[in-house]
Amino acid sequence: MRRVVITGAGTINPLGHSVSETFEAFREGRCGIGELDIRDVDRLSIRIGGQVKGYDPETRFNRQQLALYDRFTQFTLIAGEEAIRQSGLEFSGHLAAEAGVVLGTSGGGLNTQDENYRVVYEEGKNRVHPFVVPKLMNNAAASHLSMTFNLKGPSFTVATACASSNHAMGQAFWLIRGGAATVMITGGSESMLCFGGVKAWEGLRVMSKDACRPFSANRNGMVQGEGAGVFVFEEYEHAKARGATILAEVVGFSMTSDAEDIVMPSTQGAARAIQGALKDAGIPAEKVGYINAHGTGTAANDKTECAAVARVFGHHADRVMISSTKSMHGHLIGGTGAVELLACIMALKDGVIAPTIGYEEPDPECALDVVPNVARDAKVDYVLSNAFAFGGSNAVIALKRA
Structure with missing residues (x-):
């Protein structure tokens, strides 16, 4: 089996419009969650989110492109451009045929759906734009990335709710390791912060009205975010x-x-995924220095995840650092694992562990080292990134320091 490395990374998310800005925010423990600036926000009971601020699509894309690119596709192309530029790769000839795209998203073009439902049902219009379908389809971002950069190998999209990005990156890893590709552009993107997207999540009654506080005893729910993380696997x-x-x-x-x-x-499903990633990597649990937790800030997730880590790591559980960056950027749903992989890369490459901010009260059922509130300098050789989704879909990735 062939080895797989990461040679490029790109992002746009509530903490920054680039990897360097995001790393700086992680180090500072900065919060990117704030008041939502969306249409009809006054009709929502949840009015906070991890929104990408200071972004004007018209400065990045022309009118023809914007007719085809939903917000989640725009985010993907911005992050993908940064990642590919960093990698130094150009895709032509033989390499183009051996390079592909696999991305994760849960909602796909939800902004496009929301806008056009409004046009038909609220405004009473009887026609929509002819490009609505290619704009909202879940594979739009992957397809536009492949067309923009001439990637002619495998190209597809994974939609497994909050595990979408991890599943996508896992597939990219397997495709290269198994010899089906030489390079894969992978990660995920999501933009659900529109009226319909937030209203739907309100119905679950798992949302916080003030902050995301993973592992803290006084947590009161998750917070939605948006953005993209894209990587070059080679x-x-x-x-x-x-x-x-x-x-x-x-x-x-x-x-x-x-x-x-x-x-x-x-707990059992999460534990089996963690154990499976360790087995696939061929390492014992005690070699892992850091885990980027799924850590949504809901009691059900936090307690289950901590129990799964304790089950797999045993006496080593209290010595492994585990943090949730969702406390800073919110839950990017299908794109969340991709942005969180950046924290894993930062831990391995720079020796900085991103914190769990908003931590106020210890929870006896989450009695692990959650790196509370302040980033920590620590050398680690192996890290894990957890993703546990609705539907019972679990995906865990293991990374090693280069």
């Missing part, structure tokens, strides 16, 4: 031969199904 020998800078190595991936409940998480 076969190691190919990267080495061209002298590429390697950010980290992908060494393991596992996915499991709870097969129990559509919304309630399972």
Whole structure:
């Protein structure tokens, strides 16, 4: 089996419009959650979110492009451009045929859906734009990325709710490791912060009205976010031969199904995914120094995840650092694992562990080292990134320091 490394990273999210800005926010423990600036926000009971601020699509894309690009596609192309530029790769000839795209999203073009439902049902119009379908479809971002950068290999989209990005990155890892591709552009994107997107999540009654406080005893729910994270996964020998800078190595991936409940998480399912990633990476639990938690800030998720970590890591559980960056950027749903992988890369590359901010009161059922409120300097060789989704879909990625 071939080795897989990461040679490029890009992002736009509530903490920054680039990887460097996001790393700086992680180090500072900055919060990107605030009051929502969307249409009809006064009709919502939840009025906060991790919104990408200071972004004007008309400065990045022309009128013809904006007719085709939903907000989640725009985010993908911005992050993808940064990642590919950092990698130094150009896709032509043989390499173009061996390079593809696999991205994660849950809602796809939800802003486009919301706008056009409003046009038909509220405004009473009987026609919509002819490009509504290609604009809202879940694979739009992956397709536009492949067309923009001439990526002619495997191209598809994974939609498994909050595990979408991790599942996508795991598939990219397997495609290269198994010899089906040399380079894969992968990650995820989401933009659900529109009236319909927030209203739908309100119905679940799991949303906080003030802050995301993972693992803290006084937490009161999750907070939605938006944005994208995109990476260049590359076969190691190919990267080495061209002298590429390697950010980290992908060494393991596992996915499991709870097969129990559509919304309630399972300790057993999460634990099997964590154990599976360790087994795939060929490492014992005690080698892992940091876990980027799913850490949504709901009691059900936090307690289940901590119990799963304790079950897998045993006596080592209190020595592994585990933090949730959702406390800073919110829950990006299908794009969340991609942005969170940035915290894993920062831990391995820079030796800085992103904190869990908003932590106020210890929870006896989450008695782990959650890196509360302040980033920490620490050298780690292996990290895990957890994603546990509605539907009982679990996906865990293992990375190694380059």
